[in-house]
Amino acid sequence: MTIRLDPNIEAPDDFYQALIDTHRDLDEAQSQLVNAKLILLLANHIGDMQVLREALRLAREDGVQLLRSQEI
Amino acid sequence: MQLTETLSQYRAPPEIESGRRRVPVIVVGAGPVGLCAAIDLGLQNVQTLVLDADDSLSEGSRAICFAKRTLEILDRLGCGERAVSKGVVWNTGKVFLQDRMLYQFDLLPESGHKRPAFINLQQHYLEQFLVERLHTLPRGELRFRNRVTAVAQHPDRVEVTVETPDGRYVIECDYLVACDGARSPMRQALGLESKGQVFRDRFLIADVKMRAGFPTERWFWFDPPFHRNQSVLLHRQADDIWRIDFQLGWDANPEEERKPERVMPRIQAMLGPDAKFTLEWVSVYTFQCRRMDRFRHGRVLFAGDAAHQVSPFGARGANSGIQDTDNLAWKLKLIVDGRAPDTLLDSYDAERRPAADENILHSTRSTDFITPKSGISRAFRDATLQLAEHHAFARSLVNSGRLSTPSTYSTSPLNTPDGDAFGARMRPGAPAIDAPLDSRDGASWLIDQIGGRFDLLYFTGTQAVSETMRNTFESLRRLPVPVETLIISAQGVRADIGRFFEDVDGLFAERYDARSGTAYLLRPDQHVCARWRRFDAASIRKAQARALAAETETEVAK
Numbered sequence: 001m002t003i004r005l006d007p008n009i010e011a012p013d014d015f016y017q018a019l020i021d022t023h024r025d026l027d028e029a030q031s032q033l034v035n036a037k038l039i040l041l042l043a044n045h046i047g048d049m050q051v052l053r054e055a056l057r058l059a060r061e062d063g064v065q066l067l068r069s070q071e072i
Numbered sequence: 073m074q075l076t077e078t079l080s081q082y083r084a085p086p087e088i089e090s091g092r093r094r095v096p097v098i099v100v101g102a103g104p105v106g107l108c109a110a111i112d113l114g115l116q117n118v119q120t121l122v123l124d125a126d127d128s129l130s131e132g133s134r135a136i137c138f139a140k141r142t143l144e145i146l147d148r149l150g151c152g153e154r155a156v157s158k159g160v161v162w163n164t165g166k167v168f169l170q171d172r173m174l175y176q177f178d179l180l181p182e183s184g185h186k187r188p189a190f191i192n193l194q195q196h197y198l199e200q201f202l203v204e205r206l207h208t209l210p211r212g213e214l215r216f217r218n219r220v221t222a223v224a225q226h227p228d229r230v231e232v233t234v235e236t237p238d239g240r241y242v243i244e245c246d247y248l249v250a251c252d253g254a255r256s257p258m259r260q261a262l263g264l265e266s267k268g269q270v271f272r273d274r275f276l277i278a279d280v281k282m283r284a285g286f287p288t289e290r291w292f293w294f295d296p297p298f299h300r301n302q303s304v305l306l307h308r309q310a311d312d313i314w315r316i317d318f319q320l321g322w323d324a325n326p327e328e329e330r331k332p333e334r335v336m337p338r339i340q341a342m343l344g345p346d347a348k349f350t351l352e353w354v355s356v357y358t359f360q361c362r363r364m365d366r367f368r369h370g371r372v373l374f375a376g377d378a379a380h381q382v383s384p385f386g387a388r389g390a391n392s393g394i395q396d397t398d399n400l401a402w403k404l405k406l407i408v409d410g411r412a413p414d415t416l417l418d419s420y421d422a423e424r425r426p427a428a429d430e431n432i433l434h435s436t437r438s439t440d441f442i443t444p445k446s447g448i449s450r451a452f453r454d455a456t457l458q459l460a461e462h463h464a465f466a467r468s469l470v471n472s473g474r475l476s477t478p479s480t481y482s483t484s485p486l487n488t489p490d491g492d493a494f495g496a497r498m499r500p501g502a503p504a505i506d507a508p509l510d511s512r513d514g515a516s517w518l519i520d521q522i523g524g525r526f527d528l529l530y531f532t533g534t535q536a537v538s539e540t541m542r543n544t545f546e547s548l549r550r551l552p553v554p555v556e557t558l559i560i561s562a563q564g565v566r567a568d569i570g571r572f573f574e575d576v577d578g579l580f581a582e583r584y585d586a587r588s589g590t591a592y593l594l595r596p597d598q599h600v601c602a603r604w605r606r607f608d609a610a611s612i613r614k615a616q617a618r619a620l621a622a623e624t625e626t627e628v629a630k
Contacts, residue, residue, distance in 0.1 A: 032447070032448070033451050033454060033455055035451075036451045036454070036455035036456075037458065037459055039452075040452070040455055040469070041459070041463075044465040044466075
């Protein structure tokens with residue numbers, strides 16, 4: 001299976017708000033722990049190693065590009 | 073720990089007076105790995121000399137967990153029973169977070185095996201049993217206080233210079249096996265390196281004598297109340313000795329931490345204020361995961377920690393070292409006897425290097441979990457542990473050490489690829505899995521019937537063995553490198569002839585996916601090198617030639 005990159009969440013604004021609300025009143029360290037748990041829970045739900053690798057690659061590539069553009 | 077006087081006694085080597093001599097094999101280092109190599113060779117009638125700079129067994133517990141596969145090798149060497157009777161048997165591990173148990177695992181969840189998943193036994197006991205075993209073999213000689221100071225390789229021999237209390241002597245051998253430990257003076261003498269990763273963490277080991285109510289299990293704590301923010305590992309050993317490993321962190325001062333006034337309160341906090349115990353041995357260690365680029369350098373073969381090193385989590389050090397010698401000894405034997413070409417030794421490197429990589433990979437992953445190297449790594453570790461308390465999926469991510477299992481030599485040049493379809497977990501390169509058998513001589517184990525020679529496991533099912541088949545087995549026994557056949561019948565079918573065994577619980581058929589006519593060819597180290605649904609003598613000769621690295625079958629016979 002390949003990773004889905006077309007819109008797949010029915011109510012994107014609701015999800016985004018729920019994600020941000022999950023972190024309300026948490027400090028950086030607590031947020032980091034919550035994020036880590038979230039990734040682990042979702043990764044297990046997905047299960048497919050090919051999809052997971054693809055997601056890991058995309059996340060890192062975008063992140064590195066962002067850092068590069070900030071340097072300029 | 074002291075050996076009896078006879079066994080450890082130093083005698084002036086005769087070569088100091090008589091001049092140089094040549095032996096087929098010299099083993100440098102009388103630790104568990106070197107001793108196993110020498111016993112294996114001695115049992116096969118290869119004159120073997122073991123040289124060790126020291127004159128005593130190792131101190132404290134050091135290597136303590138010996139895995140099922142190692143016990144099976146020790147059985148073949150004639151030491152398995154002593155090790156198992158003296159050691160404590162365990163199959164279960166438990167993992168704790170703070171004050172509660174996260175989960176437990178069973179390392180041998182099925183029955184029908186002679187040996188358990190693990191025993192715990194202090195290294196010095198194993199060394200003592202091995203020294204005593206070697207002493208019974210006319211072809212094995214062990215010399216303590218014989219320090220190798222120089223080694224020179226020639227196309228046809230290795231020349232070794234040895235320093236003793238009575239002076240120096242030179243001795244030659246066909247092959248040298250360097251089992252001289254992580255710092256390996258042999259490796260340094262040849263200008264070679266072992267490269268890899270040093271971990272920035274320190275651990276305190278304490279051997280504690282006490283009568284305690286802990287069960288015989290491996291217990292691992294993350295962040296326990298008695299040692300906050302660090303991990304602790306508890307193992308039971310023989311003689312009411314308990315081994316405790318405390319993670320200290322990189323900034324700990326090893327000299328300070330070793331002092332009893334530092335160690336005792338740590339242990340008291342763990343065991344509770346009323347616990348009575350004595351401290352037997354204490355040490356602080358760091359560790360590395362590294363290996364040499366190649367384990368064969370001409371006529372010098374590296375084995376055990378000299379060749380590759382891992383962290384202690386997973387018990388992959390001594391176990392993999394003993395498996396090195398299991399792989400090497402039969403090859404040396406056949407080469408020394410002129411029954412296989414010298415290139416067979418290249419397969420030692422081709423098989424044991426991937427095995428070392430597998431061990432290093434597991435060990436590195438465990439270490440990264442136990443000692444996270446960054447803030448984010450720590451966050452994922454803590455998240456995993458917290459999730460593991462409630463959700464089964466996260467328990468499979470918790471890594472407190474993936475415990476030693478034998479390597480399958482899947483990419484070995486000695487394997488004959490399958491021509492027929494097989495479904496079972498066995499495959500070319502895998503070590504033979506045990507199964508209970510029955511015969512006219514009574515109940516036995518498959519693992520006790522094989523090894524030390526090429527074996528053919530022939531599953532006859534419910535069929536009678538034909539005259540033609542018997543003649544084939546007889547012809548295999550007469551090969552230059554003989555193949556002994558073990559006939560196994562289906563569950564419920566008995567025959568009172570020769571080496572004939574009944575698959576008494578049907579586990580052989582299940583574990584080997586065997587049907588009437590299925591045959592497995594095993595090497596002397598009990599690893600599968602070929603298998604068939606239907607076979608003839610020619611295909612066996614061909615597979616054996618391949619397992620001997622011979623170009624042609626006639627080369628085996630030369």
